[in-house]
Amino acid sequence: MPHILIVEDESIIRSALRRLLERNQYQVSEAGSVQEALERYSLTQFDLIISDLRLPGAPGTELIQHAKGQPVLIMTSYASLRSAVDSMKLGAVDYIAKPFDHGEMLQSIQRILKDNQANSSSKPTVPTATPSAPPAPSSQIPQQVSLGIIGRCLAMQNLFGKILKVAPTDSNVLILGESGTGKELVARALHNQSQRAKSPMISVNCAAIPETLIESELFGHEKGAFTGATSGRTGLVEAADGGTLFLDEIGELPLEAQARLLRVLQEGEIRRVGSVHSQKVNVRLIAATHRDLKTLSKAGHFREDLYYRLNVIALKLPPLREREQDVLEIAEAFLKHHSNRLNTGPLFFSPEAKQAILHYAWPGNVRELENAIERAAILSDRQEISAEVLGIDLEQNAFEAFNSLHREEHNKPSEAKTNDLPEAAENLSLEDYFQHFVLEHQEHMTETELARKLGISRKCLWERRQRLGIPRRKSAAGEA
Known part of the structure; x- marks a missing residue:
């Protein structure tokens, strides 16, 4: 059973974290400060040390040198995120922002313990692939475990093959997919499979930072650059130097910040807010969005030159x-x-x-x-x-999907309609509506497109075809 030390001065947080870890089969010890931890324990006896950054007396980073190689995970509030990143340069294995999600904390712990065990045994736990090696057949790819992502379907197996090809390079990557599909997991897999894996990966949600602070957060600022800038600060781009910068929801980035980011990609350098001097940085950029950046760029809401810089390699996550x-x-x-x-x-x-x-x-x-x-x-x-x-209401789910389809069809120009749908979807039974829609659209839609429009899986589409006796058009029989 892994033994974890918690160093946190707030008893409520310390107790809550202890209960979380004990419920997940970890042995836990605790201390309220660095001094107490050093007096009570030999730090080398622990498999992992989780410490708050700001503690009474010495900061949590003081534990790193006393741990003698044992991993130290730093907890920090968002306001001191840059300090936590700096602590990674001192030897912390990772950081996590408070208030943290329980699942996020447990995933970080599992990953750190697994990596530490692998390093101790000097045996690689993740299969590697050279850039020139073609991906294995989908039935033989085991990457859903090694990459930390579950996925046995053909689309995910193809994605795993691309990740292993792209990860060893320094090319910019744009991850596309709907909200909630796991784009950050793909970014983490790219980082872990790259030669930058031992350097930090800094994750930034561009939609979560106020527009007035985004440039300072990303690029840093000098003392006196604006009201309240009482000291100079390192930006997150600079903190990711040597590692990976992951910009989630990059479509929300203001145009002014986009221009600065373009300079990072083109020249490999940044300039802090309020500074006249530039400095070189070596970061690999991975961006993610659920929005159509090409459409945004045509509308003037996203820089077209930045879009083409980002879109070197695009990875699409299926819903x-x-x-x-x-x-x-x-x-x-x-x-x-x-x-x-x-x-x-x-x-x-x-x-x-x-x-x-x-x-x-x-x-x-x-x-x-x-x-x-x-x-x-x-x-x-x-x-x-x-x-x-x-609590899944399948009938309501299908009914809402059908009504949405009816509205789409109803709003199309009249000349585009070959056979108008009934005036009110609610006047039809779900089965009748399903049958009408499939017969209406199967000539120009694939089975995947039909299922997506109906809000059901392909398997469910097939089962309903069988139950209702709706033949599948012959030309669709060979579809993937």
């Missing part, structure tokens, strides 16, 4: 509704995680619950799925998770 059996495997992984966290004992899905999970469209993708599983694990009073406890 959950297009990932076939992956959704059930992901759901079962979440169920196991939350049953361990809540100490409920083994939980499993009923056959009806599995069907509901497979047939629901999951508009919120993996994020919505995890929330549904966590809610079910908490509310269920039995080991078997029923469809009712999951």
Whole structure:
């Protein structure tokens, strides 16, 4: 059982973190300051030390030199994020911002312990691939484990092959996908498989930082650069020097900051706000967005030159509704995680619950799925998770999708309509509406497009075809 030391002066946070770790089968010791930790324990006895950055007396970074190689994870508030990044340069293995998500904390701990064990045994735990090696056949690629992403469907297997090809390079990567699909997991996989893996990966959500502060946060500022700048600060781009900078929701970046970022990509240098001097930085940029940057650039809301700089390599993450059996495997992984966290004992899905999970469209993708599983694990009073406890309303989901389709068709120009849909979708039964829509559109839509428009999986589409006796057009029989 891994032994973890918590060093935190706030007793409420320390107690909550201790309970979280003990529920997940970790042995835990604690201290309220660096001095107390050094007096009470030999730091080398711990598999991991989790310390707040700001502590009474000495800062948490003081523990790094006393730990003699044992990993130290630094906790920090968002306001002192740059200081935490600086602590990584002193030897901290990672940092996590407070208030932290329980799942995020546990994932960080698992990754750190796994990496530390691998380093101790001097055996690589992640298969490597040379840039020239072609990806293995989809049935033989085991990367869903090594990359930290579950995905056995063809689209995800192809994505894993691209990650292993792209990761060893320093090319900019643009990750595209709907909200909640796991774009940061892909960025983390690219970083971990790159030659920069031992350097920091700095993640920035561009939508979460106020527009007035974004340039200072990213590029730093000099003392007196603006009101309240009482001292100079390192920006997050500079803090990522030698490593990877991940800009999530880059479509929300203001135009002024886009111009500065373009300079980083073109010249490899930054200039702090209020400074007249530039300095070189060596960062690999990975950006992500759920928006259409090309359309934004044409509308003048995103710099076209920056778009082409970012779009060297584009990786598309499929939405959950297009990932076939992956959704059930992901759901079962979440169920196991939350049953361990809540100490409920083994939980499993009923056959009806599995069907509901497979047939629901999951508009919120993996994020919505995890929330549904966590809610079910908490509310269920039995080991078997029923469809009712999951709270997935398949009929309402399908009805809303059909009504949305009706509105789309109704709003099209009249000359584009060959056969108008009925005036009111609510006047048809769901089965009638399904049959009408499939027969209307299957000549010019693939099965994947039909399923996506209907808000169901391809498997569900096939099953309903069988049940209703709707033949599949011959030209579609060979579709992938």
